[in-house]
Amino acid sequence: GTLWSKFKFGSTRKATTGMMGSKKTGLVELWMTDDPSLPMRARVTAFITNAQRNLINAFEEIDPNYKFLLDPWTRASGGNGVSGVLSSARAEPKFAEENPSVLEKAGINISMVHGKMPPSAIAQMKANHSSIPYDPASNASLPYFAGGISIVIHPRNPHAPTIHANYRYFELTSDPKEGEEPETIAWWFGGGSDLTPSYLYEEDAIHFHQALYNACQPSGPSTYPVFKKWCDEYFHLSHRGESRGIGGIFYDDLCNEPHHRMPNAGPGERPNEKEEIFTLMKSCVEAFLPSYLPILKRRMNMPYTEQQRRWQLLRRGRYVEFNLVHDRGTKFGLQTPGIRIESVLMSLPETARWEYRTDLGEEEGTPEAELLATLKSGGIDWLSKAKQEVC
């Protein structure tokens, strides 16, 4: 249609800010390519498309014997996406055994879906977005767009943590007339990133949170503390009384309306306008590699025992439990007829394990028990910990 043809993939305009990305491919030029004259859905699509390629390049440098499978798909009722998957299960078993991948399973995916939002769903959205100019009595459906990038990296080494991130943009529009752009009548951004170690290295947790703090801080002092707390609340396995990991950031429904988690944040204390909130999204996505690669690199070649591997697989069982039982996105996906199930469940680890009343983690003073104690603590202020250590 009109809208999609305006996308400037492969634009030759130079990036205004240099960033990481593979020198081999020259994709660094595209990383920050952005044309503010385009509608936001097109800018988000261009940004996540290039982010996906740069992230895949970076992880292929870490894992030079393996390639991500790029798996594009289209959705019958509107939209498309590209799944990017690294799995050593796809390699010849002998090769995989002799050349174990650093990443046991990794997915770096983008999706841009659109369709018609039914009246009941619009009514629910009005709870968080009171300005939506919609009369429930009209009983009309409205076009929506949702575009996002989703990342899950499960390294093989038990000392290297799993990381997850997801950043997305959502909008409701008017029904466009033939040949015209639809009018945006509501929009918001959401996202977050969190780290799930099997063994706790305080320096890793501090590094990760510091990188997220650095990414959020330019958007206002209310961002990181609010998003950090939200993350601790969201990634919680209530049936275990455990956090999934050591947290990170999480936010949703960010738009130019008052936000229920930042009711008193004045100008400059939070991002208020669309451009500012997109800047926050870009900053967070760009922080992904700096937040994680230094940790992965210092853990990925550490020696480990069979027992440590077993503990890691038990922790991956918890990861499966969170995703199948609690995660809103997964639950929504599983309930949606005709959804692409392989994409919905790509976040699951290659292997997970459940033991009845395992002895691992039971013995006080062990690293396994130390992790459990942290996960049961309800959330730790890692940045204060960093300051304490400096003093």
Add this chain to the structure above:
Amino acid sequence: GTLWSKFKFGSTRKATTGMMGSKKTGLVELWMTDDPSLPMRARVTAFITNAQRNLINAFEEIDPNYKFLLDPWTRASGGNGVSGVLSSARAEPKFAEENPSVLEKAGINISMVHGKMPPSAIAQMKANHSSIPYDPASNASLPYFAGGISIVIHPRNPHAPTIHANYRYFELTSDPKEGEEPETIAWWFGGGSDLTPSYLYEEDAIHFHQALYNACQPSGPSTYPVFKKWCDEYFHLSHRGESRGIGGIFYDDLCNEPHHRMPNAGPGERPNEKEEIFTLMKSCVEAFLPSYLPILKRRMNMPYTEQQRRWQLLRRGRYVEFNLVHDRGTKFGLQTPGIRIESVLMSLPETARWEYRTDLGEEEGTPEAELLATLKSGGIDWLSKAKQEVC
């Protein structure tokens, strides 16, 4: 209390019907110990307690190097249970490697819980049990009892199927006066058993269904066909469009009222009275070993490849998905505050696996593809298949 002290565990009365069970232990005598003068909750408790021990004995004969851990528990708000678990993860790693267990993970559990049912839950129950003499306006809670046996066996060999069974009795009572028995004001039985192979052996599927047919048939011709269809409907992963396995039987809310799945079943066509429905439960529990052991014994020592093991673990991933996403009992457990999470999740396999768009099962004509085709067929009439083969 009064009720529980009447239990006749270890009664010296002879069983009226001889059954399987370990000759070593003499527990065969207890298998059918039953005192019809006791309240049904006590009879069910005695039956499942002895069934648990006989089943554990039978599987320890299959796996002579391993013992089930008997793990008794009590529930703060009322009731108790005994989990019986075999897991080679509890053995010394070197011993386990040199003496791999036949059963990778097995749970044979009983629970007898009681408490107060809140008015909202009673109101829901009245939907299926219209005779409950309860006035919602009274806003009163009522005492309940739920007793059952739950079995999940995950063998190690990919050619040997996983089996699951659960049989339970539920009742609502009046608030008993001091020193008196409570009056039962509503009761019902539920249960079922289903088989989940990684590789399809038609003779196994036919044997399993034949054994369940034999167990149900004395209770009336309406039982097996109705329970078989119900099982196919219940153990279905809607998000995959697949059955969990090759089915079995499933029933619930069986009592002396009309049943919505057997509306036209006259006298003799279904079990109508409490004694008849308890007989059905006993018959089904007693059919567990005959339905499964012959299959396990002919598959447990078959040679297998790494790829077959990988396929088994992928199928176990589906098992995890069913239990965490669809199974009503597990979902109820996960949402219940203070529940014993280790018991709720004991049904999960020791190891499970997820691959993005795995190649296994994709190639037509392979045993993996053959299983998938069966699971996507929506349910097969195995007993007609058996008859066709005889003709």
